[in-house]
Amino acid sequence: MTSVSAASVIHEMWRAVAGGWTSAADEVDERASAVTEAIIQGVAPRPGQRILELASGPGGVALGVAPLVGPSGEVVVSDVVDEMVAVAAERAAARQLTNVRPKVLDLDAIDEPDESFDAVVCREGLMFASQPVQAVHEIRRVLRRGGQASIAVWGPRSRNPWLGLVMDAVTAELGHPVPPPGLPGPFALDDERRLRALFVDAGYVDVEVTECAGTLVVASPDAWWARTVAMAGPLSVLISGLAPGQAGAIRRRLEDAAAPYATVTGLRLPDLALVVAARRPQREPREPERDPR
Numbered sequence: 001m002t003s004v005s006a007a008s009v010i011h012e013m014w015r016a017v018a019g020g021w022t023s024a025a026d027e028v029d030e031r032a033s034a035v036t037e038a039i040i041q042g043v044a045p046r047p048g049q050r051i052l053e054l055a056s057g058p059g060g061v062a063l064g065v066a067p068l069v070g071p072s073g074e075v076v077v078s079d080v081v082d083e084m085v086a087v088a089a090e091r092a093a094a095r096q097l098t099n100v101r102p103k104v105l106d107l108d109a110i111d112e113p114d115e116s117f118d119a120v121v122c123r124e125g126l127m128f129a130s131q132p133v134q135a136v137h138e139i140r141r142v143l144r145r146g147g148q149a150s151i152a153v154w155g156p157r158s159r160n161p162w163l164g165l166v167m168d169a170v171t172a173e174l175g176h177p178v179p180p181p182g183l184p185g186p187f188a189l190d191d192e193r194r195l196r197a198l199f200v201d202a203g204y205v206d207v208e209v210t211e212c213a214g215t216l217v218v219a220s221p222d223a224w225w226a227r228t229v230a231m232a233g234p235l236s237v238l239i240s241g242l243a244p245g246q247a248g249a250i251r252r253r254l255e256d257a258a259a260p261y262a263t264v265t266g267l268r269l270p271d272l273a274l275v276v277a278a279r280r281p282q283r284e285p286r287e288p289e290r291d292p293r
């Protein structure tokens with residue numbers, strides 16, 4: 001699969017679940033609140049700044065950042081799926097946030113000028129880039145000198161049973177790996193050392209990776225599966241093509257897998273994000289120091 005066709009496959013998968021993300025937007029923001037806080041701390045927004053949110057889905061991070069940059073600042077909230085951007089815009093309008101500008105943008109090729117943002121934020125989206133190296137260079141390009149990026153991706157599959165176990169069950173039932181080879185997946189950037197190197201090699205400085213743990217609470221294995229069907233972009237096409245009986249078999253596998261996480265209030269499934277904070281240097285490599293006068 002070429003990178004161009006892989007990219008369009010991924011984008012369509014996410015378009016297919018835009019409705020699920022719309023319905024669950026507040027619940028997702030609640031679950032990811034610690035990650036959002038870590039991202040926002042990583043960029044420390046100030047009044048008057050311009051901040052870009054990439055792969056925003058319903059825009060949970062932009063909603064937290066917009067009040068901090070105030071009316072003299074601006075938050076561009078963006079996603080490759082126009083329905084996601086529209087929902088983010090609606091949620092900002094409902095909160096009377098007049099400094100949020102929606103835009104359809106692909107994080108693999110960011111259609112914004114060089115050095116046009118003070119900070120770039122992204123919650124659980126970078127791992128879906130078709131070309132992560134290029135995406136990280138693109139983020140650096142749109143940052144001003146000294147600008148800050150703060151980006152969360154999911155950690156290792158084994159430490160994210162809320163999603164890893166579903167992918168294991170689908171893989172076991174279908175008899176081939178999920179996601180298929182050649183497509184980026186939710187755990188594509190799950191290795192802390194390689195994640196750090198991705199940013200260091202792209203010329204960022206002060207690169208720090210921290211772990212941020214959370215919990216997905218769902219009422220039952222059925223609710224867990226229904227949520228996955230509605231929201232898991234990379235699985236959406238596979239799930240809609242399942243033969244009769246296969247979905248039931250996956251459901252039964254999930255019931256077994258869920259047993260260790262059952263509590264009296266439902267399933268408590270751990271999740272782990274890796275949050276990268278990284279800065280674009282003031283000076284490019286091999287660039288002469290600017291005359292201070």
Ligand SMILES: C[S@@+](CC[C@H](N)C(=O)[O-])C[C@H]1O[C@@H](n2cnc3c(N)ncnc32)[C@H](O)[C@@H]1O
Nearest residue numbers: 014055056057079080081106107123124125128
């Ligand atoms: C797991 S969701 C996270 C959404 C949101 N950031 C949140 O935390 O609620 C991944 C998002 O990445 C978006 N996405 C996938 N590939 C993308 C790309 N190449 N450029 C921009 N957005 C992309 C999807 O449309 C989806 O909204």
